[in-house]
Every structure is written in C-alpha cells, then in structure tokens.
Amino acid sequence: MPVLPAQPAQLPELMPAPGAPFGLYIHVPFCATRCGYCDFNTYTPAELGGASSGATPAGWLAGLRTELALAAARLGTAPPVSTIFVGGGTPSLLGAAGLAEVLDAIREHFALSSDAEVTTEANPESTSPAFFDGLRSAGYTRVSLGMQSTAPHVLATLDRVHSPGRPLEAAREASRAGFEHVNIDLIYGTPGESDDDLLRSVDAAIEAGVDHVSAYALIVEDGTALARKVRRHELPAPDDDVLARRYELLDQRLDAAGLRWYEVSNWSRPGGECRHNLGYWAGGQWWGAGPGAHGYVGGTRWWNVKHPSAYAAVLSDRRLPVADFETLDRATSHVEDVMLRVRLRAGLPTALLGDDERARAARIVDDGLLRADGDLLVLTDRGRLLADAVVRDLLV
CATH class of the missing domain: 3.20.20.70 (Aldolase class I)
Structure with missing residues (x-):
C-alpha cells in the first residue's frame, strides 16, 4: 500500500485567464x-x-x-x-x-x-x-x-x-x-x-x-x-x-x-x-484529473498524488488529491512560452522576446535554424532537428 500524504497540498485561489482556451x-x-x-x-x-x-x-x-x-x-x-x-x-x-x-x-x-x-x-x-x-x-x-x-x-x-x-x-x-x-x-x-x-x-x-x-x-x-x-x-x-x-x-x-x-x-x-x-x-489552461495528472490555471501549476490507492483515499475525504503546486513567476512563464511556441509551425511571435533575445534570434536566423516570417520566427527544416538547442540559444 503506498504511503498517503499526511495532508494534501492546498491550492491557492485559481483565476482562469479570460479568453484562454x-x-x-x-x-x-x-x-x-x-x-x-x-x-x-x-x-x-x-x-x-x-x-x-x-x-x-x-x-x-x-x-x-x-x-x-x-x-x-x-x-x-x-x-x-x-x-x-x-x-x-x-x-x-x-x-x-x-x-x-x-x-x-x-x-x-x-x-x-x-x-x-x-x-x-x-x-x-x-x-x-x-x-x-x-x-x-x-x-x-x-x-x-x-x-x-x-x-x-x-x-x-x-x-x-x-x-x-x-x-x-x-x-x-x-x-x-x-x-x-x-x-x-x-x-x-x-x-x-x-x-x-x-x-x-x-x-x-x-x-x-x-x-x-x-x-x-x-x-x-x-x-x-x-x-x-x-x-x-x-x-x-x-x-x-x-x-x-x-x-x-x-x-x-x-x-x-x-x-x-x-x-x-x-x-x-x-x-x-x-x-x-x-x-x-500555445498558453492554454486545463484541469488535470486522475492519479498523477498535472493542471495549469491562472499561473498555477499542480500535480496530483500518483498512486491510484492514494488518489482514492484522499478523495474519499472529499479533498482535492493535490501532491504539490507551484505559482509561475513572469520569468519562468516566459521561458516556457518561448520553449513551447518555438516548436510550432505557427511560429514564435517576436513581440514575446526581449531586446537581447531578438538579437540572439537574428543570429540564429543567420545560422539557418530559424526563418523570419513577418513578425514570427519559424523553425527551418534543420532547425527542427535542433529545436532544443535553438531554445537554449534564444534564452541564454
């Protein structure tokens, strides 16, 4: 039998961001x-x-x-x-x-x-x-x-x-x-x-x-x-x-x-x-339900207890089965936004980048890993093979 949490984590107030999926x-x-x-x-x-x-x-x-x-x-x-x-x-x-x-x-x-x-x-x-x-x-x-x-x-x-x-x-x-x-x-x-x-x-x-x-x-x-x-x-x-x-x-x-x-x-x-x-x-929000599921609403990310027995035991007391949570600050949210959006063919809006990041993006474009498409940055075919490196170089 898994060890049950002494007290499930208490989520802060969750305020869904208006307009986000x-x-x-x-x-x-x-x-x-x-x-x-x-x-x-x-x-x-x-x-x-x-x-x-x-x-x-x-x-x-x-x-x-x-x-x-x-x-x-x-x-x-x-x-x-x-x-x-x-x-x-x-x-x-x-x-x-x-x-x-x-x-x-x-x-x-x-x-x-x-x-x-x-x-x-x-x-x-x-x-x-x-x-x-x-x-x-x-x-x-x-x-x-x-x-x-x-x-x-x-x-x-x-x-x-x-x-x-x-x-x-x-x-x-x-x-x-x-x-x-x-x-x-x-x-x-x-x-x-x-x-x-x-x-x-x-x-x-x-x-x-x-x-x-x-x-x-x-x-x-x-x-x-x-x-x-x-x-x-x-x-x-x-x-x-x-x-x-x-x-x-x-x-x-x-x-x-x-x-x-x-x-x-x-x-x-x-x-x-x-x-x-x-x-x-692309920055949406979701509730994750079930053992070990992750959710993200209004800047707070949480994850449930993992074992099905622990999950059932916590819920039998009508308590949310949250193992822990974190509230993302602006810097962390920015890193994750860039990391995820750059992987999309729809592209990474340059408006999301700071001045230093735009300068680094220009160098990555010169290296042939990104291409500029108006106000968007899109991975090239070679860039897709090195997507993780592109993210690291953008955010250094």
Missing part, C-alpha cells in the same frame, strides 16, 4: 502490460492491490467523479470546456461504456463548448468496431491509436503486444464508425529498426487514411526495462545521427502525402490538428 485532461492509470520503454504513471494488475485498495477502474471512476465535482466548485464559473483528452495508461481498457461514463461525469459538472474536441487514447488490441461505435455515440470526436511500428522485431524490442496489422485495422474501424479525426503514434530509432522499417510504418499509417500522425524519437528513460537492457549492453542506445535521418525520412514521406508538420513531433492534414495539445503549446 480551457481543457480537461483525464488520466487513466491502468495498463494490461508494461512496455519496456514506458515511464508513465501507469500500473498493471500485478502492480496493484485488490479491490479494497481502491486501485480498480470502478474505484478510479468514483474518485474521478468526486475530483471533477471538487474542481468545478473550486473554479467557480469555469470557461466552457473546449477540449477533453483522456490519456494514460490505456483508456480503452475501460471499454466504450466506461469511457462514456467518464464523459457523463464531465458533463455533470462542466459545460462543454458546442464544438468541443473530445479525444481518447486507445491501444489497438483493446478496441473493436463495437468499441468505436460506442465512443461515437457517447460523444467522442477523436481517437489516438498507439501503433509505434509495423515491424514485428521492433514491436518485440518495445514490448508491444499488438500484432503489426491491428492498429491499421483499428484506424479503419474508427473511420467507419464516423471518426473524422484519427491519430496514429509512431516511435522511431528503436534498436534494430532500419530506415525501411520506419518507412513501411509511415506508409501503412498513410494508407490507413488517418489525418494525424505523431512520431517520437525513442528516449531511454531511467528506471525502465529498456534502460536496464541498454545499461547491460543487451541493446545499443539510440544514435543521434540515426534519429535525425529517420526524422527527415518520415517528414518527407508524410509531407508528400499531405500531412504537414504543425509541431515538431506532429503532422496533420488541414483541420486535423489536435486542438487539446495546441492548448498546451
């Missing part, structure tokens, strides 16, 4: 198995206690309902919710009925805008045509599917349990159920992956007809099974030069198919951008 992030902490590269706040059945611990989907949902009620009361008159993102973990383990209950709980306490984007992540092996039909009936508008690769040996290295073709069929099932917006996640740079492995995966995503692709370089996170294998020299660490080449290959293939980058790791057809994630990158 407002979203909800819901964290589902359950997975059937643990992937070797994953360090997310997720738990398999073997890692959780019995039903009495509260660490079950039913106990989680009861806690979520309480947290949403407390959140709505704390915010007072909250702005209409423009985006909802149910992530994890594996939300699809709840089934369509469970995910419909999540949306019902949200609607009970929050007003949704008429064009709200409602997304859930899903692992292909826990989906079906009936699952997608149920999601559409419940009001979900977007699905994000974890594919990672179509190469069996790459999936094995990542400890993914779905068959190579299942994500593609799931994408088609979602489209047939009426979803106009379907995302596929890819990971590139896995040990043993070839350029052709990656391109076959990209081509398969394109052929499945999705309107959005997210592609992430494999990162070896401390404490994961993958990190232990790399440390024991059972697998090589990802190579930076290989990662850069793979990024260029997938970008070229996606762009040729009409999916253009709009954030360094995200490509979409026109209108297919993930509005919820754009809220994160």
